[in-house]
Amino acid sequence: MKKAAPGPKRPARNCPWQTKALAALAALVVLLSLISGGCWDLRELQDRHFVLAMAVDLADETGQSGHEKGINPLETYTQTAGERKYRLSLQILKFTSSSGGPQRGEESKTFIISDTGASMFDMIRDMLGQSSKAIYFEHMQTVIFSEAVVRQAGIRPVFDLLLRDPEMRWRIKVFITPGQARSLLEFTPPTDEAGGIFLANIMENHSRTFHIAGAATDLGNISQALDAGNVALIPRIDLAGKVVKVGGLALLKAGKFIGYLDEYMTRGVKYVRGTSKSGPITIDCPEHPGNVWSFEMSDHRTKLEPHMVNGQIYFTLNITMRGTLAESLRLDDQDKKSGNQMQLPKVEQTVAKQIVKNIQDSQKLLQDMNADAFNLKTKLKAHNPKAWAAVKDRWDEVFPTIPIYVSAEVIIRGIGEHE
Structure with a gap:
């Protein structure tokens, strides 16, 4: 007796759990391809303005010559609240071509923009009107406060944004100067470094000299001292002509400036x-x-x-x-x-x-x-x-x-x- 010819095979069915696993795997592959593709946020380095240093002065602060520094009428805006207390200055890195560009020492590696107002955040956003690119703070090295600013209302009002903004790193170097803070951003280092980087690198020498109070003086350390009710130590920086020097320190108690220690007292x-x-x-x-x-x-x-x-x-x-x-x-x-x-x-x-x-x-x-x-x-x-x-x-x-x-x-x- 002849056997009947076999009929066509029925297609295999995938189990529901297999279908879900394949879908999850496909989604994972797509996700990994997105986050591992380099500049996933679609902004190249040359499309950003990186801030290297920040300076905070009073809006009506006088310079080293004793004359009031004139405020450019464009370095302000119509405020909706508060008084025009502060002048905020940002030192921004220039990106130059590696070929055919200016030779070493011919041109500054940075430029400075400023604004006046009551709110640090408001001034930063208003400065976008002076910038061709978005402003980023992830690589900021240095913050300088004038003595006049911290004497007037303490450091907390101008410190608040630095602690809240996720772009601000806790290893940022902080200084107080008895002169005008913006003048230090205008200083041109003799080493061909960008100014903010040069000032931050000075602090790396603190462990080899008793004159520089560099340990536990970064942004994060100062924040912890203020929160704990301890005396905060902030290095002092001075500018005289073409010479910049860090030495001694400023003392802040309950966020208020109470005075300086010279190099001898800093040593102690x-x-x-x-x-x-x-x-x-x-x-x-x-x-x-x-x-x-x-x-x-x-x-x-x-x-x-x-x-x-x-x-x-x-x-x-x-x-x-x-x-x-x-x-x-x-x-x-x-x-x-x-x-x-x-x-x-x-x-x-x-x-x-x-x-x-x-x-x-x-x-x-x-x-x-x-x-x-x-x-x-x-x-x-x-x-x-x-x-x-x-x-x-x-x-x-x-x-x-x-x-x-x-x-x-x-x-x-x-x-x-x-x-």
Whole structure:
């Protein structure tokens, strides 16, 4: 008996879950192709204006010459609210062609636009009328406030936008200048760098000198200090002619400007906070007037501890420094063997005394200003919460009366190559 011929095969059916899986896979492939295609937002670099530095002055602030800086009538707009308090200036990077363009040093790498008003955000949007491209802040390096701005109403009103805007990075370098902030944006660096980048790079040297207060002074650190009710430290920057220098710092308490510390007092603050990795300490020879020694610190250990005895709070500060004898300036032939074992203990003892005196001088000034730049209250709160609870509501009364007992040990490990 013959078998019947097989009929046509019926097409296989896909299960519902297989169909959904294929659809999800296709959607994933499309999504990955969109987000991994480079400039997914369709804006090329040359179609953006990148801000490198920002300066904030008072609208009627005078320049270094003492004359009122005239405001261009176009650097303003019809405001709907507030007074015309501030002048905001932005330093913007120029994009130039790599071939056929201007040669090195012939033209500035940046240009500046300004506006006046009450709202920082409003001024930035009004500046779009002076710009051929959208303005971006992701690569901003530097913010400079004039002393007059922070003296008038504190730093919080002009700081608010920097903390809210997601384009502002917390590693932005912040400065205060006693002069006009915009003048620093007009400064042309001798290194052919863009101005905002040059100023930010100066702060990278803070760990090698005691004169620059660079640690914990970025935008994010200042924000944390203000939120915690601590004294905020902001590096001071000055412009004189064609010379720019960063040195010393400004103190802000509760967001208000209370004064400057010079390089010597800044050194004392950095000793206590332990924020330098290297730096010179120069002393006079106690036995031979006119002879100078210079010690270079290479290792710094600081131990600051709070104590309470019979209701009296005091701190002990123990500092250990190790380093080398970097220089010995002698006016005569005495102490030629400055590196021998008989001379090194004298240098160590004299440097240690200088460190203690520097800290005591800084402490006195800060207590006179009622500015806890040593951050003693944070130490007290962490190590003795009960003592902190007893004084936190009257810290401004207690801080100026707190003694600090300082001891320093200096160890010279090397004396240089020649000796």
